[in-house]
Amino acid sequence: TQLLEQSPQFLSIQEGENLTVYCNSSSVFSSLQWYRQEPGEGPVLLVTVVTGGEVKKLKRLTFQFGDARKDSSLHITAAQPGDTGLYLCAGAPGGTSYGKLTFGQGTILTVHP
Amino acid sequence: DAGVIQSPRHEVTEMGQEVTLRCKPISGHNSLFWYRQTMMRGLELLIYFNNNVPIDDSGMPEDRFSAKMPNASFSTLKIQPSEPRDSAVYFCASSPLGGVHGYTFGSGTRLTVV
Numbered sequence: 388t389q390l391l392e393q394s395p396q397f398l399s400i401q402e403g404e405n406l407t408v409y410c411n412s413s414s415v416f417s418s419l420q421w422y423r424q425e426p427g428e429g430p431v432l433l434v435t436v437v438t439g440g441e442v443k444k445l446k447r448l449t450f451q452f453g454d455a456r457k458d459s460s461l462h463i464t465a466a467q468p469g470d471t472g473l474y475l476c477a478g479a480p481g482g483t484s485y486g487k488l489t490f491g492q493g494t495i496l497t498v499h500p
Numbered sequence: 501d502a503g504v505i506q507s508p509r510h511e512v513t514e515m516g517q518e519v520t521l522r523c524k525p526i527s528g529h530n531s532l533f534w535y536r537q538t539m540m541r542g543l544e545l546l547i548y549f550n551n552n553v554p555i556d557d558s559g560m561p562e563d564r565f566s567a568k569m570p571n572a573s574f575s576t577l578k579i580q581p582s583e584p585r586d587s588a589v590y591f592c593a594s595s596p597l598g599g600v601h602g603y604t605f606g607s608g609t610r611l612t613v614v
Binding site: 418420422427428429430431432435475487488490491492493 | 504533542543545548556591593601602603604605606607608
């Protein structure tokens with residue numbers, strides 16, 4: 388079973404601060420995705436990273452896939468209250484389990500005005 | 501597109517009753533996934549279908565749970581009989597290409613078994 392460990396589990400910061408969320412595994416993934424979930428809703432896909440070492444930017448969010456495709460990070464610059472939510476990483480194992488995503492436990496981010 | 505549509509949004513039922521959750525995936529998506537989310541266990545994959553065929557149901561907790569996908573536009577997850585420990589939010593998600601490049605989730609069904 389492939390596991391994804393996310394850290395930290397909880398993050399409470401002030402508006403304008405920077406933060407990084409980590410997603411680590413001992414397994415190799417063919418791709419890794421980040422989702423954001425708000426209360427009462429399903430997770431919404433933010434980004435997919437596929438190539439080892441890949442960096443993608445989405446406005447103030449920067450996503451990085453580790454060179455060995457076992458880990459990933461999400462960095463938010465100048466956090467806003469609207470960034471508050473549950474952030475989930477998910478890995479796709481490839482091979483015969485193609486498409487069967489494994490989700491991390493999530494990071495609950497609260498950004499205070 | 502209206503996205504993935506789940507019904508009902510909320511379900512409260514008594515222990516022992518049958519519960520049926522419904523999902524309409526995005527048109528053209530050939531993979532459909534049922535997940536359960538709880539505070540303790542996070543998001544757990546229950547079962548997934550490719551082209552209406554169940555591929556992996558190893559996450560279905562017990563025989564009380566069953567899922568069907570009679571056609572490309574409809575799937576059901578049934579719990580019979582329901583138990584209080586089944587209380588959770590159940591999500592349906594769909595994807596093209598088997599899900600490797602991301603899922604689109606529905607808004608979920610919050611199930612409470614009393």
